[in-house]
Amino acid sequence: EVQLVQSGGGLVQPGGSLRLSCVASGFPFSTYWILWVRQAPGKGLEWVANINQDGGEKYYVDSVRGRFTISRDNAKNSLYLQMNSLRAEDTAVYYCARHGRLGDGFFDYWGQGALVTVSS
Amino acid sequence: DIQMTQSPSTLSASVGDRVSITCRASQSIDRWLAWYQQQPGKAPKVLIYKASTLESGVPSRFSGSGSGTEFTLTISSLQPADFAVYYCQQYKTYPYIFGQGTKLEIK
Numbered sequence: 367e368v369q370l371v372q373s374g375g376g377l378v379q380p381g382g383s384l385r386l387s388c389v390a391s392g393f394p395f396s397t398y399w400i401l402w403v404r405q406a407p408g409k410g411l412e413w414v415a416n417i418n419q420d421g422g423e424k425y426y427v428d429s430v431r432g433r434f435t436i437s438r439d440n441a442k443n444s445l446y447l448q449m450n451s452l453r454a455e456d457t458a459v460y461y462c463a464r465h466g467r468l469g470d471g472f473f474d475y476w477g478q479g480a481l482v483t484v485s486s
Numbered sequence: 487d488i489q490m491t492q493s494p495s496t497l498s499a500s501v502g503d504r505v506s507i508t509c510r511a512s513q514s515i516d517r518w519l520a521w522y523q524q525q526p527g528k529a530p531k532v533l534i535y536k537a538s539t540l541e542s543g544v545p546s547r548f549s550g551s552g553s554g555t556e557f558t559l560t561i562s563s564l565q566p567a568d569f570a571v572y573y574c575q576q577y578k579t580y581p582y583i584f585g586q587g588t589k590l591e592i593k
Contacts, residue, residue, distance in 0.1 A: 410586050411584040
């Protein structure tokens with residue numbers, strides 16, 4: 367069974383940092399693109415970043431580029447999102463997800479979500 | 487960036503109804519479009535990809551159509567579990583963009 371289990375959410379002050387983690391199981395992690403999507407309270411979905419199988423390709427939405435870093439550790443079947451210089455508008459539930467088979471840009475399995483609240 | 491616009495924003499319907507949701511792209515995305523369903527407090531679930539391919543395990547009452555800039559998600563006979571929020575998503579180019587969502591509510 368494919369599973370993505372997230373950890374690392376919480377409350378952080380503006381300008382602070384937080385790292386999200388996502389541990390995968392039930393599929394060959396190192397052969398899939400993986401990504402982060404977020405959802406502000408009561409709002410829609412926003413793709414944040416994704417990373418290819420060996421970590422050599424990374425893409426970010428403009429609003430987080432330079433502040434967030436996506437990374438992966440294939441030996442640990444883990445995906446990470448390092449978030450720095452956090453702003454109130456980064457408050458959201460963050461989901462990790464897996465790209466579809468053949469690297470297609472849709473997302474077929476999702477984590478349970480982790481709430482990040484940026485507030486003083 | 488490609489913009490994705492869904493209509494309607496809210497749709498009221500009854501169990502057994504046939505309903506359709508439209509998604510329009512600001513430029514052609516060929517058939518690189520997915521549809522998701524999101525229940526309250528849950529992660530989204532993919533229903534359709536490549537505009538019309540049904541994801542494994544998704545009931546056949548869901549169908550997708552369209553290409554280029556206009557796409558449709560149709561539910562042939564609404565079931566109680568179908569009342570949720572639906573999103574389209576383009577994946578032709580970065581940044582991947584979702585539509586704003588359509589809330590399907592019980593009439």
